[in-house]
Amino acid sequence: MYSYRVNEIFYSIQGEGKFAGTPAVFVRFSGCNLSCPWCDTDHSHGEKMTKDELEDAVRKLLADRDGAIIVLTGGEPALQLHDDEPLFQGFARFLCIETNGTQPVPDWVDWVTVSPKNALDPVVPRPNELKFVFEPEHIPYYLSMQDAGCVKYIQPLARKDGTSNLPEALDFVLAHPRFKLSVQLHKMIGVR
Numbered sequence: 784m785y786s787y788r789v790n791e792i793f794y795s796i797q798g799e800g801k802f803a804g805t806p807a808v809f810v811r812f813s814g815c816n817l818s819c820p821w822c823d824t825d826h827s828h829g830e831k832m833t834k835d836e837l838e839d840a841v842r843k844l845l846a847d848r849d850g851a852i853i854v855l856t857g858g859e860p861a862l863q864l865h866d867d868e869p870l871f872q873g874f875a876r877f878l879c880i881e882t883n884g885t886q887p888v889p890d891w892v893d894w895v896t897v898s899p900k901n902a903l904d905p906v907v908p909r910p911n912e913l914k915f916v917f918e919p920e921h922i923p924y925y926l927s928m929q930d931a932g933c934v935k936y937i938q939p940l941a942r943k944d945g946t947s948n949l950p951e952a953l954d955f956v957l958a959h960p961r962f963k964l965s966v967q968l969h970k971m972i973g974v975r
């Protein structure tokens with residue numbers, strides 16, 4: 784049996800992508816193979832959990848909350864998932880992952896959101912949605928992906944000083960309608 788390093792597990796609203804607005808239990812795994820300068824995840828903290836402990840914690844948060852989804856996030860959650868140890872199999876829940884796309888994702892995950900970083904081509908063959916955190920220097924890369932057979936989001940870069948490049952991201956989407964603007968709903972309404 785594997786162990787998992789988990790930063791936090793909490794119940795909130797999915798703020799991004801197709802499921803924006805949907806109540807969700809988030810499992811935030813610790814650790815990432817990249818180091819984006821704007822990253823807001825504390826990678827230093829992580830509680831070691833077994834599969835049973837992880838599933839029990841999620842089950843408690845899901846109790847009496849039919850319709851809520853489960854979102855695996857990070858850090859980079861795919862670093863800690865295994866083909867031969869599916870998670871949440873007995874759960875009648877929709878299982879999503881938010882990944883930087885550098886790692887394979889087991890096929891027991893229902894919905895894959897890839898957010899490529901540093902213009903790295905994802906190794907995930909058929910993501911359900913792509914989300915690009917907007918950096919103008921990577922526009923040629925975004926355009927190279929505009930025919931990908933899934934929804935493609937442009938999300939303004941939120942800087943640590945509280946500013947963002949929303950105007951530039953909006954201009955890009957208006958000029959390239961194959962992309963959609965993604966805003967972080969959870970931050971707008973002041974929840975995690």
Ligand code: SF4
Pocket residue numbers: 815816817818819821822823824857858859883900
């Ligand atoms: S890929 Fe995501 S979790 Fe990893 S360093 Fe970049 S922003 Fe942080």
